[in-house]
Amino acid sequence: AQTVTQSQPEMSVQEAExxxxxxxxxxxxxxxxxFWYKQPPSRQMILVIRQEAxxxxxxxxxxxxxxxxxxxxxxxxxxSDSQLGDAAMxxxxxxxxxxxxxxxxxxxxGTHLIIQP
Amino acid sequence: DSxxxxxxxxLITATGQRVTLRCSPRSGDLSxxxxxxxxxxxxxxLIQYYNGEERAKGNILERFSAQQFPDLHSELNLxxxxxxxxxxxxxASSASESTEQYFGPGTRLTVT
Numbered sequence: 001a002q003t004v005t006q007s008q009p010e011m012s013v014q015e016a017e018x019x020x021x022x023x024x025x026x027x028x029x030x031x032x033x034x035f036w037y038k039q040p041p042s043r044q045m046i047l048v049i050r051q052e053a054x055x056x057x058x059x060x061x062x063x064x065x066x067x068x069x070x071x072x073x074x075x076x077x078x079x080s081d082s083q084l085g086d087a088a089m090x091x092x093x094x095x096x097x098x099x100x101x102x103x104x105x106x107x108x109x110g111t112h113l114i115i116q117p
Numbered sequence: 118d119s120x121x122x123x124x125x126x127x128l129i130t131a132t133g134q135r136v137t138l139r140c141s142p143r144s145g146d147l148s149x150x151x152x153x154x155x156x157x158x159x160x161x162x163l164i165q166y167y168n169g170e171e172r173a174k175g176n177i178l179e180r181f182s183a184q185q186f187p188d189l190h191s192e193l194n195l196x197x198x199x200x201x202x203x204x205x206x207x208x209a210s211s212a213s214e215s216t217e218q219y220f221g222p223g224t225r226l227t228v229t
Contacts, residue, residue: 035217043205044119045220091160103173104150104162105218 002027002094006108013082014116020067021077021111023092033095034068034075035105040088048090051075079113087115120144121221123208129227135196138224142189142210148172149191150211150218151183155204166191198228 003026013019025034036048051059051068058066063080079086089112093105120143130136142149151163153176162175166185177183180198185191195202205225209218 033217037220042222044222045207045209046119047217047219050217104152104165104175105160106162107160109159 002029002032002096002106004092004094004106004108006090006092006111008111009109010112010114012114012116013079015082015084017082018078018080019082019113021079021090021092021113023075023077023108025073025075025092025094027073027094027096029096031097033097034066035093035095036064036066036077037091037093037107038086038088039091039110040085045091049077082115084115084117087113089113119219119221121208121210121219123206123221123224125224126222127225127227129229130198131229132198132200134198134228135194136198136226138193138195138206138208138226140191140193140208140210140221142191142208143212143219146210146212146219147189148211148213148218149185149189150209151177151191151193152207152209152220153204154207154223155201157201158204160207163193195226200228202226203228 032053034051038046067076089110091110092108122141147168150165154160163177165173183193205223207223209220211218
């Protein structure tokens, strides 16, 4: 079974600065997807960014980018120019893709991101 | 707004009771997923349906069951409820099994 580990329970950053959230995962599969989801105090789960394992290029969405290191099984999220609205729990998630099969997401325990004004 | 709707928003019930949670996926999405978020277990995948058929099972208890109807809405049935079943239950949907999942606002279940 796959596991996802987020080793930082809480991170704090000054507004406008850059912060990196760490995520590692364990899998024996070669094809899979990785995601970062954001959960603000409203509890809504919001997709931030997605990465396909077969793509070498790191995904980017505006101020959000990832550093995907497949050999190291590492998938970190970088948030540039942090804004107060970025304050939330951030969850790293893994999803396998095995020959047309299907599966749910496996989540890490989350990192609570605090933005200091 | 993700386009996924869930009802009810909040549910309070007693131990031993049975409840049904409802989910309507985004328009055109064929896949529906159910997740449980609790303080003890974190976010856990329960079950997935694709176009009416069960496709994958996660850590779903035998007391829990789900189904997806011809109009693609889904229901999660929780029976013989225990205090430990208190959690936030999310439904998510995706267009296909290879695309990203979009989450509904969740149903907060409190078992007293």
